[in-house]
Amino acid sequence: MSNYDQLTSHYQTIHHFNHAESMLGWDAAANMPSGGSNARSKAMAELSVHIHRLSTQPQLEEWFGNAEKEPLSTEQKASLREMKRKWQQATVVPEDLVQAQSIASSKCEHAWRTQRQENDWVGFEKNWKEVVTLSREEAKIRGEALGLTPYDAMLDKFEPGTTTASLDTLFSDVKTWLPELIEKVLVKQQSDSIIMPSGTFSTASQKALGLEVMKLLKFDFDRGRLDQSVHPFCGGVPSDVRITTRYDEKNFVQALMGIVHETGHARYEQGLPSAFAGLPVGEARSMGVHESQSLFFEMQIGRCKPFISHLSRLSADAFNAHKDPVFAEENLYKIYTQVKKGFIRVDADELTYPAHVIVRYEIERDLINGVIEHTDVPAIWDEKMKASLGISTKDNYKNGCMQDIHWTGGSFGYFPSYTLGAMYAAQYKATMTQTVDIDAAIQSGDLSPIFQWLSDNIWSQASLHTTDELIKRATGETLNAVHFRKHLEGRYL
C-alpha cells in the first residue's frame, strides 16, 4: 500500500469516529433527556481524545513525507493537501496548551452564563483574561508554524487562505457606504405599516410548514431529518444531515426562515461529492463558504419576492388562515426585510448584520495581535458601535462585548465568516443571473436550475480548490464587496 493510500485509509477511520461524535452531538441537542448528559459528556470526551490521538499519530509525519514524493493525480494532490492541513492543525498546538485552553474556556463560559445576565464585566474580565492570554499564545504558535501573523493564523482555522489584508480591504469598503445606506433605509421604511403575527402557531403546524418549505428547497429527506433543539444548527454527516430549529408558538417567522437557512447548510453537505466521502478533501471548504450557502438560501432565495409569495401561500395553508392579512405577500415581505438598529447581533437584520461583524473583527484582530488589551474592549466596542450604528453600549456590557459566546470560548477568527458568507452569496447571485432566470425558477416552484448552479460550482467542488480558487472559478473574480452592495441597495433602497 502506498503511503498516500495509507493516509487515505487513516483519515477514513478518523471520519468514522467523527461520524459517531457528530451524531452523539446532534442527539444530545435534539433528543437526550437531562439525566443523560453526564454519561454523554464522558463518552464524547473519550471519542474526542481518541480522534485527537488518531489525528496526531507519530507515523503520519513519515507518511506525509513519502506521499508527497508518490505519483499523484491532481485530485489526489488536493486530497493530500487537505489531509496535511488537518494534520498540521491538530499537531501544531502543544497538548498542554490545548488542555489549558479547554479548562479556561469551560470556566469562562460557565460563569459567563450568569455574569452576562448580571452585566458583570468585572467578574467576566477576570476569567476572560486567561482565555485571551492562551488564545494569543495559540495564535503565536500557529502563526510561527504557518508563517502568518497571529490573527491570520487564527483566521486560517475557519477560513483557510483569508488574511487580515483581504478582510481590511473588504470591510473598509463596506464601512464607506453601509452607515449611510442604513440611515436612508430607515427613513424609507419609517412610513411602512407592518402587521405582526399574533395568536398561537402550534409546533405541529410550524413543523409541517417547515417540511413543505424544505421540499420546495429540495432537501433530500432520504438523507436527512428536521428536528428541534434550543439552538438551531445543521449537524450529522453528508449522507444523513440533521438540521434543527426552535419553534416559538407566538410567532412563526423566525423558525420558518431559520429552517430555510439550515436547509442551505444541509444541501451543501448533501451535495458534497460521494467520491471523496470521509476524506478532508470531500468536506465543505470553510465556515464562510458554508455560511454562503445558508445565506444564499436565506437572503438570496428566502427573502426575494417570488419566494415570499410561496411562503405566503404555504404558511396561510399551514395555519389555515387564508384571510389573515399577516400572511399577505406584501406584509410578509415587509416583515422579512424590516431594518432596525439594535444591540444584538443574532437579532440583527440583513442590512445591519455586517456592522456587528465588522466591530467584532476589528477588535479581535487587534486583541490577538497585541495591539489592544482585553480591558480596552468595552470602551472600543462602545466607540465602534456609535460610529457604525449610532448606538452606545457604555456600561451596557451584556448588550455589548459580553453578548456572544464566541470569545468566551476562545473562538477568535470566526466572526468574519458570517459576513464573508453574505458577500460570497451576493457574488454567486450576480454570476448566476447571467445564465439562470432566478426569479422565474422560484416563481415556477421548480428551483432546480438554481441548485444545479450551486451544485456545479460549490457543492461538488468540496475542498478540491482553495477558497480563492473556488470563488474565482464560480464567479470569474475574487471576492469583493461590489455585488454585496448592489444587492443590499437593490433590495432596500
Place this chain on the structure above:
Amino acid sequence: MSNYDQLTSHYQTIHHFNHAESMLGWDAAANMPSGGSNARSKAMAELSVHIHRLSTQPQLEEWFGNAEKEPLSTEQKASLREMKRKWQQATVVPEDLVQAQSIASSKCEHAWRTQRQENDWVGFEKNWKEVVTLSREEAKIRGEALGLTPYDAMLDKFEPGTTTASLDTLFSDVKTWLPELIEKVLVKQQSDSIIMPSGTFSTASQKALGLEVMKLLKFDFDRGRLDQSVHPFCGGVPSDVRITTRYDEKNFVQALMGIVHETGHARYEQGLPSAFAGLPVGEARSMGVHESQSLFFEMQIGRCKPFISHLSRLSADAFNAHKDPVFAEENLYKIYTQVKKGFIRVDADELTYPAHVIVRYEIERDLINGVIEHTDVPAIWDEKMKASLGISTKDNYKNGCMQDIHWTGGSFGYFPSYTLGAMYAAQYKATMTQTVDIDAAIQSGDLSPIFQWLSDNIWSQASLHTTDELIKRATGETLNAVHFRKHLEGRYL
C-alpha cells in the same frame, strides 16, 4: 495506580465506546433515513473493531494476573470477576473464527429474509450448514477454555452459570404438566366471547397512552425516552434508556403491552447502581434476568386484573371511547389472556410460549453437542411440535425451524433466556407476595412497593452476584418450576 484500578479505568473507557455504539444503534433503528445506512454501518463497524481491540489488549492478561493478588473488597472482587469474564469472552475465540462467523451469519441471514418467505429449506440449509459448523467450533473452543460441554459454553454467553443439567431439570418438569394444562385452558376458554378492537387507533393517541402507562410504571423520563422502530427494543445506556415500539393503527393491544414489556427492561437499566456505572459488575446480570424484569412487568403486573383495570380506563380515555365494550375491563382481560396454539413463537401467548422455547432448546442443545445434524432439524421440529402443541410443521419450514432470526445468525444458547425470565418472574412474585400487597398497590395506582422490592433484590444488585446467588438471595431458593406452574394454573384454570 494498582492493576485493579488500571483495569477499572480501562473498562470505563470501553464503556464510553459502548455508549456510542449503543446510541448509534438506537438512532439507526429509530431515526435514521435509509440513505444514511451505508455510512452508519461503516462507522459502527469501526467502533466495534476498536472495542474489540480494547477488549483484547495484550497487557490485560498481566493486569488481571496482578490484580488478583491485590487486596480487594468483596465488591471489588466481584468487579474483577466480571471484568475478567468479559475479557475471557472476548479473547477465547480466535479472530479468524470470529471473522468467518460474521461473514457466514451475514450471508445466511441476508438470504434467509427471502428464503423464509419462499419456504426454501434447501436454499437455506446450504448457508446454514456453515453457520452451524462454525458455531460448533466456537462452542468447542469456549467449552475447552471454560471446562464446559460445548452447548453449556454457548449458554454461558447469555446465562453465565446456567447449564444443560439445570435446564433439563427445569424444562422436563414443565413438560410433565404444560401440554395438559394448555388443553384444559383451551376447553375452558372455548365459550369465551371476546370483542376485538376495530377502527383506527392513531399513532399519536397510542403514543400518548403508552406514555401514561409508562408513568404508572414509574419510568424515569429524565433518563430515557419512548420512540418508534420496526422491531421494538430497549437500548441506550442506564442513564438514558431508549425504548421503542411499533404501532399498528388497526389494533392497539400489542403495542400497548409491548411498551409495558420494554418498560420492564428499561427500569432494570435505570435501576442499576450508579456506583458501578460503566463497569461490567454494574451491568444487568444476564439475558434471562433481563427478561425476568420485562416479563415481571408484562406478565405479573401487566396482565393481572387490577392493572388491566388501569389499562381499561387509560385506553378508553386515550381513544375517547368510554362506551365502547372493547375497553371494558373484562373484555381487555380476555384479550390479554387468550390462549391459542400456533406455529409462531413471537405471536404466542404466555401459556404456549414455553412450549416453543423448549422445542428450540432441545434441538439447539443436541445440534451444538453434535448429537444431531442440521439436516435433521425440520423432522425433529415437526415431531416436537406435535408432541408439545399437537401441530405439525411437516414441509412447512417457514412456520417451523426457519421462523426465527436467532439460529441464522448463530445465536445458539439464547432461546432458554425467554422462559428462564418467565420462571424467575413467577418466583419473585411468590416471594414478593409475602411482604407486599401487590394487588392493592396496583389498585391504588402507586406501584412503588413492587418496584422497591425489585430494586432492592434485582436492580441494585447488578452483577455483584452470580445468577444463582442473586435468585437465592431474592427468593430464598434456587430457580424451580413450581412457582411458574402455580402462576399459570392460577391465572388460566
